Amino acid sequence: MGRVIYQVYPRSFADSNGDGVGDIPGITAKLDHLAWLGIDTVWTSPTFPSPNVDWGYDVADYRDVHPELGTLADLDQLIAEASSRRIETWLDLVPNHTSDRHPWFTDRPEYYVWSDTIPNDWQSVFTMDTAWEHDARRKRYYLHQFAVEQPDLDWWNLDVRREFEEILRFWWDRGVTGFRIDVAHALIKDRELRDGVEYLRDRPEVHKIYKRWQEIASEYDPKPTLMGETYVPLDHLLAYYANLDLAQNFDFVRSELDIDELRPIVEKTLEKLPPGRSALWFGSNHDHARLATRWGGGDERKARAALFLILTLPGTAILYQGDEIALEDGDVPADRILDVADPPRDPERTPMPWTRGGDEWKRPWLPLGSTARNVEEQSADPGSTLHYVRDLIARRKLFSDDSYETLKSAKGVWAYRRGDATCVLNLTGKTAAHGGLMLEPWQGLILST
Ligand code: GLC
Ligand code: CA
16 A cells, blocks of 8 residues: 655744744654654655745755754754654655755856746746846846746756756665655756747656656665656646656645545546556645645534545555644734745645644744644544544555445445445535445545455
C-alpha cells in the first residue's frame, strides 16, 4: 500500500523557541506524535534561506536553512530522528525560479530568461499582469511567472541543469529521500517565447529534465522519490508519471465533495496510470483552503468522509498538517495578511493548534485560528477525528494490494473493492443503505479485512 505523506508548513507547525515562528526543531519535537499517527513521510514546505516574499518559495540559497527555521545541523537531526522512527524526510525544491536575491541573479544573469522587449502575452500568476519586468541593471526584461522578486530560471541553459543536479545530490547525500518539485510542469518555456499560456507551461521538453533526475536518483539506495506539483488537467497529468514517481492531482483537489465529480476522476486516474506507478490523493495544502473548510464547510462528518476517501483509495495519500484534526481555515484580518497572492492564502497557513489554550504559540506570525479542534484533546478522545485518521492509516496497511473496483451502490454511495476488503462511503447528508447495512450521513466503512 502506498505511503502516507504528511505535509508540514514549517512556519506554522511547531515553534521550539517561542519566537512565533514554527521551526525545524519544532518538527523534530513532534516526531513521536507523527509516528503515533502512523505516517511514513514528512514533506516540509521550503526550509531554504528566503527573503520570504513568497514565504520560502523564493529561494536565496538551495544548500542551507533559513535562520528563523534553524540550522543545517537541525535539519540533519530531523532527518536522523525521523529515520530512527522509520519516517522519511522530503524537502520542497523550487527549480522554476529563484529569489531575485539569489547570488545567481547578479552573478549569472544567463541563468534566467531575458528579452529586449516584452515578447509575448504571458502573465504573472500573482499579478495577472505581464510576466516580464524591466531590469535597470541589464536594461532588459526578465520573466517572472510569479512575483517580480521570483525570476524564472532558463532550463534551456545546461549550466542551470548541472546546478540542480548538484543540489539534488547535496540533499540526497545528507539523507533526504525525496522532493516535492514546485511548479514541476512549468520549468521549461517555449524557446521562441511564443504567445499563449500553452507555450509557458506544460511543455513536452520538461519530461527530459525528470528523466535525468531519475537517473541520478537511481544511484541511491533506496532510490529517492520525485513528486511533482503538476498543475495540469488530468489528461496531461499522466504523462508526468513517465518520469516522476508521484504527480499531484489537482482535478481531484478542485472538485466538489460530490461523488459525480470525484468518482470519474478517480476511475480515470486509476485506469490510465502507468503500471507500477502510484496514484496520489490529497485535499488540502498551503495554497488551497483546508479540506475541513472547503469540503467540510465546518461539518466534521464531511471532513471525515473526505479523509476516508484520501486514505482508502489505492495509492499514496497526503495529509496537510491539521487535516488529521479536521482543522479549518483560520480567520486572518486584513491587517495581518502576509501573502503576495490575491486572494491571499494565509487562512490555510495559520498555526497548528496543539492545545485548547494555544499557549504554545506566543505572538505567532499569523494569527492562531480556532483551537476548538486541537491535538491534545483529540489525542485523549478515542472518538475524535485524530483517532479516526490514525485508525484509517493502520487499516489501509492491511489492504492486500493496490487494486480498485467500483461496486454497484445506491445514489450518493461510493462502494469499491480494495483487494479483499470493501469500502463504502455515504457522500450524502441522509442515511443510506448498502447491502443490508445502514450508513449514517457522510459515514465511511471498511468491511471484511
Ligand atoms: C507553488 C507553491 C506556492 C508558490 C508558487 C510559486 O505553487 O505551492 O505556494 O507560491 O509555487 O513558487
Ligand atoms: Ca521558532
